Amino acid sequence: GNSVTQMEGPVTLSEEAFLTINCTYTATGYPSLFWYVQYPGEGLQLLLKATKADDKGSNKGFEATYRKETTSFHLEKGSVQVSDSAVYFCALSDTTGANNLFFGTGTRLTVIP
Amino acid sequence: KAGVTQTPRYLIKTRGQQVTLSCSPISGHRSVSWYQQTPGQGLQFLFEYFSETQRNKGNFPGRFSGRQFSNSRSEMNVSTLELGDSALYLCASSNVAGYNEQFFGPGTRLTVL
Numbered sequence: 001g002n003s004v005t006q007m008e009g010p011v012t013l014s015e016e017a018f019l020t021i022n023c024t025y026t027a028t029g030y031p032s033l034f035w036y037v038q039y040p041g042e043g044l045q046l047l048l049k050a051t052k053a054d055d056k057g058s059n060k061g062f063e064a065t066y067r068k069e070t071t072s073f074h075l076e077k078g079s080v081q082v083s084d085s086a087v088y089f090c091a092l093s094d095t096t097g098a099n100n101l102f103f104g105t106g107t108r109l110t111v112i113p
Numbered sequence: 114k115a116g117v118t119q120t121p122r123y124l125i126k127t128r129g130q131q132v133t134l135s136c137s138p139i140s141g142h143r144s145v146s147w148y149q150q151t152p153g154q155g156l157q158f159l160f161e162y163f164s165e166t167q168r169n170k171g172n173f174p175g176r177f178s179g180r181q182f183s184n185s186r187s188e189m190n191v192s193t194l195e196l197g198d199s200a201l202y203l204c205a206s207s208n209v210a211g212y213n214e215q216f217f218g219p220g221t222r223l224t225v226l
Contacts (some may be wrong), residue, residue, distance in 0.1 A: 034214070043117075043203055043217040061139035089156065099144050099209060103156040 006104025138206030
């Protein structure tokens, strides 16, 4: 089946620190991979995506590379800001043709000044 | 282009009642998916509608149902509410011509007393 294992949080970093949030997946077939971000009191926003092996998704300084050999899609940012404080979700698309996503448990990031 | 809208944003109900939540997708999107988000279970897929037909369903009891109208707007209904149904209900729309990229609304926060 399809599943996502995501690094447990919470994660607390100082401003300008380097961020890594680990995500590994199990899937049959070739899913698309996503990172979503959720700010307090809001829904999910798509942060970045990758649709095939070795693709790198990037947005707002965040990056993640689709690694088929290690079934991973780790999120990284070189220098976090206070405004990056949120919950981050790794997700993969269903590979059976159904249009639904499988989510990790989410990682809460707090960036302190 | 307007985003996904959900109404109401907040609801308080008592056990045994029923509730209907509404979702308007992004213009041109024909697929609408519903997710339940709770602290204990995380984000779980409820069902997906496309062209007024339920295409896929998650592992939820029959008390959870939905429908989609000809203008792609969707409603979900929960009957005989239980305390455990308290959650954030998120609606997402997508253009199925894409890579299952889904755009989420702000959610409806349901509290069951």
